[in-house]
Amino acid sequence: MKKRYALMLCLACKTGYASEEVNESDYYQELPVVLSASRLSQPLSDAPNAMTVIDRKMIVASGFRTIADLMKLVPGMYVSYYRGSQPIVAYHGTTDEFSRRMQVLIDGRSVYMPPTGTVSWADLPITVDDIERIEVIRGPAAASYGANSTQGVISIITRDAGSMDGKSVTYRHGDKGINDAEARFGKRGDTYDYRMTLAYTADNGYDSLTSLPNGYTMATFKAPGLLNNSNDSNQARMLNYRGDYHPNGIDRYDIQFGFNHDVQGVGFNDKNPSIYNSYMGTNGDPFHDLIGNSDYAQLGWTRQLDHGAELSLRYSHSRLDQYEAFPVYLAGVYFPGPVVQSLQSSRDEIELQHTLPLNDSNRLVYGAGYQVDRAGGQSAMPPVSQYYSSSYVYSEYRAFAHDEWHITPKWLLNLGGMFEKDDLGQFNTSPRVALNYHVTPGQTLRAGVSVAYRASSTAETSYPLLQPGALIIPAPVMNSPGLQPEKLVSREIGYIGEFPEWATSVDLRLYSDQLSNGIYLSSTARSFVNGMTGEYHGFEATVKHEFDQDNSLTVNFAHAWAASNGVLLAASGQKIMVSADPSNSDILAASIPGNSASALYMVRLPHDYSFSASGYYQAAMQPFDRGAIDYQPAERRIDVRIAKALAVSAGVKGSVALVLxxxxxxxxxxxxxxxxxxxxxxxMLTLDW
Amino acid sequence: MISARRIPALILLLLCVFASDVRAGDFRVLLVLSDNAPLYQRFAKAFMQDLPQGMRVDQLQHAEDFDSQKSDLIISVGVRAAYRVAEKTSQPLLAAMIPSKSYEDLKETRQGGMSAIYLDQPWNRQVEMLHAVMPNRKRIGVLYSEAQEIAGLRSELARRHGTLIARHLGGKDTLSSDLEEVLSASDVLLAVPDSEIYNANSIRNILLSSYRRGIPLVGFSEAYVRAGALCAIFSTPEQLALQTADAAVSYSKTGRLPEAQYPEQYSIAINRSVASTLGMVIGTDEAIFLQLRKSSEDKR
Structure with a gap:
């Protein structure tokens, strides 16, 4: 009896244990679909476009502090700065200081803002450390991303709300006033994850030029003030928050908001009110501060439907307000002024999308969106007794559909289109067709044609004749009401090869793009007009090789050339189309760097060290809208980073890094x-706990 | 001596015997399900199909209903039913749908004839699948808590020139950091049935964390593959039921229970979208299945 009791007790305790022990419910339980269609990025070999992905590892290894600099790792991308805090990111060479032919998205929210249709990078409320990865589509993708993506799309995906569970602080300190302090914390829960960043970033922009550039003499260098000309410091204070509420396995809510208060130095020494500059006209832009306040809020809802289908709804609000005040010097007379200018711009956007697998080999994504852009500005120029304010509201509807059809395991057809209708009466259809042929499972050939439009920006339709300072305040009355959208037709052939036996992948692309109805500033009409035509051709290559699991190299190369009707336009009196490059009379052709290349090598070393080195090359070029003095010679640059991971104490980890x-x-x-x-x-010092 | 507390059970047993219309010579099987959940119903339905003549099957829908009823063979379905039957009787027991570890534990404490059809796949089969699906990924990460026995996995992996990156879970609060540790050194994360680590609440962060690093998760059920695991090898209730039925027939003929055995029939599932997103080129399901078959034949 006693023995049996002992046995039964034991079984009882076993039974009690069994509830925690593995049983069949572990094997057969239902689980929520986590990696749903919208979570999974399309593999390169199935994409209808050429695409470059910059992931967290590359972001860290590059040592770059700004998002714009990361674009140097994309073949064919031109990255430069008008000022130290105003990057120019453009594909196919330069345009002007407001590069506006790229679509830029953060978590699906477009961040190019009215009235100029450009991205104010310094005012974005995220740092590079908030980014999980960046997907850059090279070539137009208006069929998926709408107007403004005539050259390509930069899609920034920030880190998931659940990407961290703990706290982290980072501090950077270095030359040129580099002084960044960031604190982030996050928590993962059963139904709610969140992360938050508080950051201060600061630097003093470019170095000062202390000798004359490009062999110029002081006599030809009309403005001695060009030396030590940089007033391009930047300080940003920002906050961003991302929450992810997933109450069940079906619904997911993405909650985001952020704020950035940015103070950037603007103006030029040679435009300072001073006795040297008596030649100066009314276009004064002395050293002063440009103050920006930007914020955003974004709400997303994604619902998993049966058979892999998915419904998503996203609303976002973005705002950017900027302000500047400065004195000017006018026809030899100093005006304490001040000239005061302010600009308020905002965008509200809502989009509904349905992802519908029609069968195992065919997936349809379609949806519709609506957006309202507002731009208002005030300019008070006492020296010239000019005062005006302007206000514009534009709304736009769009509908889109994209079908990905694996006709056979070897043939994939991507077919899509975007239909956009705006207040100005423009109705554009941007179709795209791409055919991918998987020669073998690891090798793909792709051929594609697409059409994209860029709608004119408010700054172009309502171009202000007087532009003191850094802000473009749209004129109160539209002066180019009939401006048509620019049109780009792009044709490309691509090859993607995976060679697992050599741990190497290859991505090649040949393209030919035709620009028509190009918008330019007419020297005769003093307003923006259509009429520029151009063509871009090029070849791009990316090769990645993994020497072993801790040791990899990525090399990018691009060769490009262009031609335009610039010579004809220049001959017809369009002074703006006169090429400043004596060796090339075609202004567009001269503005393209023929060859460019970049390489990034990363290695993990013993004792928790890691090392990376990157190199960048860009051939000489003449920036599109700059004078001969700004001819940009060939650029070569090598960066290195060495880091060591530290185990500070139990539960506290850290790292220290040096970037040159x-x-x-x-x-x-x-x-x-x-x-x-x-x-x-x-x-750079980081502590995580 | 019959204790007073056993009398109701005895009455029940007598009632059972008199109430049934068992023909003399029939082989009687009592199928004891853990409960009436669809999972066990699927097993029972498959088990009842194509039974040989002369085999008579009764079913108990809840393990709690079992109270020493007499039968030629008792088949428990699920862990709870196995423990209940083991506790109540020493009649011959065939424990189906039970993890091998649970069965080993049970065997230590019970007397009487007993065998099992395991629920889990043997380590060598899992290693062969890893090898067939992604031969180049050699560092296999496993996060486990108390209940796991992974020494077998280490030696099986070594046979395929793989390395086991095993980490013991520090506690519920350290799941994130322990997982990151494993992921940082692994090419693949192999999920093991362990509700402390893998459950409906935690799977989201586990999958997202591994996906962020480009590391595939290998699950142990179809649900894992739907959720976002790259692949899984598993046996369905129907597959287990057929093997159990075969064992029951063999026992009815020979009077000897076969050795406890791993599932003979199994399925594989592959999430092709996850594979292509991770840039992995994987053969067809049929090709992988054939390779698994071949390597298991080679072993024999």
């Missing part, structure tokens, strides 16, 4: 001759 940019001090200038970049370095 332009290691060999091969000083170069970009976009403006006074934008000089010498060797600089910073150290």
């Amino acid at each position: 940019q332009n290691l060999l001090n091969q000083a170069y200038t970009e976009y403006i001759a006074s934008n000089l970049f010498n060797r600089r370095g910073y150290v």
Whole structure:
């Protein structure tokens, strides 16, 4: 009896244990669909476009502090700065200081803002450390992303709400006033995850030019003030929050908001009110601060439907308000002024999308969206007794559909289109067709044709004749009401090869793009008009190789050339189309760097060390809208980063890193001759707990 | 001596015997399900199909209903039913749909004839699947808590030139950091049935964390593959039921229970979207299945 009791007791305790022990419910339980269609990025070999992905590892290894600089790792991308805090990111060479032919998205929210249709990178409320990865579509993708994506799309995906469970602080300190402090914390829960960033970033932009550029003499250099011309410091204070509420396995709510208060130095020394500058007209832009406040809120809802289908709804609100005040010097008379300008811009956007697998080999994504852009500005110019304010509201509807059809395991057809209708009466259809042929499972050939439009920006339809300062305040009355959208027709052939036996992948692309109805500033009409035509051709290559699991190399190369009707336009009196490059009379052709390349090598070393080195090359070019003095010579730059991971104490980890940019001090200038970049370095400390 | 508390059970047993219309010579099987959940119903339905003549099957829908009823063979379905039957009787027991570890534990404490049709797949089969699906990913990460026995996995992996990156879970609060540790050194994360680590609440963060690093998760059920695991090898209730029925027939003929055995029939599932997103080129299901078959034949 006693023995049996003991046995039964034991069984009882076993039974009690069994509830925690593995049983069949572990094997057969239902689980929520986590990696749903919208979570999974399309593999390169199935994509209808050429695409470059910059992931977290590359972001860290590059040592770059700004999102714009990361674009140097994309083949064929031109990255430069008008000022130290105003990047120009453009594909196919430069346009002007407001590069506006790229669509830029953060978690699906477009961040190019009215009235100029450009991205104010310094005012974005995220840092590079908030980014999980960046997907860059090279070539137009208007069929999926709408107007403004005529050259390509930069899609920034921020880190998931659930990407961290704990706290982290980072501090960077270095040359040129580099001073960044970031604190982030996050929590993962059963139904709610969140993360939050508080950051302060600061630097003093470019180095000062202390000798004359490009062999110019002081006599030809009309403005001695061009030396030491940089007033391009930047300080940003920001906050961003991302929450993810997933109450069940079906619904997911994405909650985001953020804020950035940015103070950037603007203006030029040669436009300072001073006795040297009596030649100066009314276009005064002395050293002063440009103050920006930007914020955003975004709400997303995604619902998993049966058979892999998915419904998603996204609403976002973005706002950017900027302000500047400065004195001017006018026809030899100093006006304490001040000239005061302010600009308010905002965008509200709502989009509904349905992802519908029709069968195992065919998936349809379609949806519709509506957006309202507002731009208002005030300009008070006492020296010229000019005062005006302007206000514009534009709304736009769009509908889109994209079908991905695996006709056979070897043939994939991507067919899509976007239909857009705006208040100005423009109705555009941007179709795209791409055919991918999987020669073998690891090798793909792709051929595609697409059409994209870029709607004119408010700054173009309502171009202000007087532009003191850094802001473009749209004129109160539209002066180019009939401006048509620019049109780009792109044709491309691509090859993607995976060679697992050599741990190597290859991505090649040949393209030919035709621009028509190009918008330019007419020297005769003093307003924006259509009439520029151009063509871009090029070849791009990316090769990745993994020497072993801790040791990899990525190399990008691009060769491009262009032609336009610039010579004809120049001959017809369009002074703006006169090429400043004596060796090339075609202004568009001269503005394209023929060859460019970048390489990134990463290695993990013993004892928790890691090392990376990157190199960048860009051939000489003449920035599109700059004078001969700003001719941009060939640019070579090597950056290195060395880091060591530390186990500070139980539960506290950290790392220390040293980044040296332009290691060999091969000083170069970009976009403006006074934008000089010498060797600089910073150290970075991180603690995680 | 019959204790007073056993009398109701005895009455029940007598009632059972008199109430049934069992023909003499029939082989009587009592199928004891853990409960009436669809999972066990699927097993029972498959088990009842194509039974040989002369086999008579009674069913108990809830393990709690079992109270020493007499039968030629008792088949428990699920862990709870196995423990209940083991506790109540020493009649011959065939424990179906039970993890091998649970069965080993049970065997230590019970007397009487007993065998099992395991629920889990043997380590060598799992290793062969890893090898067939992604031969180049050699560092296999496993996060486990108390209940797991993974020494067998280490030696099986070594046979295929793989390395086991095993980490013991520090506690519920350290799941995130332990997982990151495993992921940082692994090419693949192999999920093991362990509700402390893998459950409907935690699977989301586990899958997202591994996906962020480009590391595939290998699950142990179809649900894992639907959720976002790259692949899984598993046996369905129907497959287990057929093997159990075969064992029951063999027992009815020979009077000897076969050795406890792993599932003979199994399925594989592959999430092709996850594979292509991770840039992995994987053969067809049929090709992988054939390779698994071949490697198991080679072993024999």
